[in-house]
Amino acid sequence: MNFKTLTAALIFTIFISCASKENQTTNTDSTTVADTVASATTPETESELTPKDDEIREMGLLKEVEDSGYPIATLRIEFPERKFEEYFTVNLEEVPGADINKMRDGVGKYVSFLYKSEPTNALLDVQVNGKSITNEAPIEIKPETKRVVGILKGADEETPGDLPGTVTITTKENTTLSFDFFVTKEMVAVNGKRVVGYYEERTQNIITALKLLPK
Template sequence: MYNPSQTYTRNIECIMKKVMHILPIILCILCIACKETTSKVIEKKESTRATALDSMDLAHSKSVWRAGDNITNAYVYDSLLYLDANIKKDHRIYGYAQPDTLSKRLFLLSVFTNDVQNNPFNLDLGAYYELEENTQLRIKYQNHNEHFVETIATDSLGEKTTLYFEKKWVDLEDQNNSLDDELREFGRIEKVEDGSYPFFIVTAKFISSKANVHFNLNIEAIPMNIEELNSLVGDYATIYYTSTLENNLQDLHVSGTSLFGTHTPAYDENWLQITGVLQGAATITSGDIPSTISIVSEDGTTLNFKLFIDEDTVKANGKTVNAFYNINAVNTITNIVPVAK
């Protein structure tokens, strides 16, 4: 006997069997479609990111190019590579795996925040604003040719990597030997001040100590003219110099009265003092260079001082005087060698 309920049940079972056979195929198709969509999204994101990095790379390169000479170079001191960042000047220096700008980029020194922050270019050795003594990555100079400087980079774990930098971005340390009585330091020329020609006062910031040091310079004693000297401000150079201790006369008294008149400085309890006979002050100083006077004490001690002798000092010559003085280090430049460009 025909039973509609049984027939309906059999039809449902038949349909379900067909669906169960088809369902894996549908799921497989959906999965493939989903993967393709996800892959396309990822590819699009990667493409967008790469385009953004390329645009940033180009924009920063153009900025450095437009800056011309107003840039900060890296420099070599004691065989190590350094760079002191200056926010007012651009710098963007890549380290390459080979002496070829088309080879893999491994390292970057840049003044631009979005070049450095989070290492957006995924450089193996990272991106830095500057290189200082306390930077974990140490880069040591090895050699150079006309176009590239070869270095060895050592990270905090002692791993070594060869890096090549374009030579135009690196100032090389002067390798000349100084004379036995000369000192040598490498630093940046901060200021050049005119004195009485041919004398100048040069201020330099030493890389080793980070200290500003003042030097006396006779421009006629070095192979450089005034224009060349002034052009060194802001640049690095090797400075050869002598350093001597010199008595600096602060005040000179005869019978308790200062010979310096209104130019007498305020008394300083740290001043040294000598009492003795004034010698070498027989004539008034002519010209812009101070004369040398001597004071000889009763025990035979003789101290020499630089002084512009005037009429009152001439009158005191041969008399007993009290001299108040301190002792200063006097640094005198014997040569300046700018870094090789």
């Protein structure tokens, strides 16, 4: 073999070796990226945070935690990218892992959660003969505030626990509205009698699962 032939063979061998190493590096990089993506899209709580039925999955910045009377807590959650915030309630006895102290420690962190939105009638005031039996000061009547006149039912006794009871007001047209409310002794005194109720139609956001995320 002459010198020119030997040189050409040596160059060809080096080219094949470099191409082989480059291919190995590319395959290794592809595997690493694939593993990383798979890991990122398989969170530990995927089964917990999979929506069921009418549940909605969200993630936001936890701004405030308020004790609304055990076992209910109210969370104020901000959605910075969409520039708005919303209030959510959570039952500490029904949502696994929900701890009010841990949630307070998590203020300023992002939280991943599932929730349901349910329409509700918020009873603001109950009056008899033009006088309130539930408020010391007059309530503010807003454009969205509604008025119902009818027979009060469900106020058989004062609410014994930390959760509100359910009372109803039935109009003469036989339309019945239900309200979650803490029954007072003044309401017990007029149970079964004609009252005037002031209320607002609202949407209640109820958290069914949540997980605090690291900063």
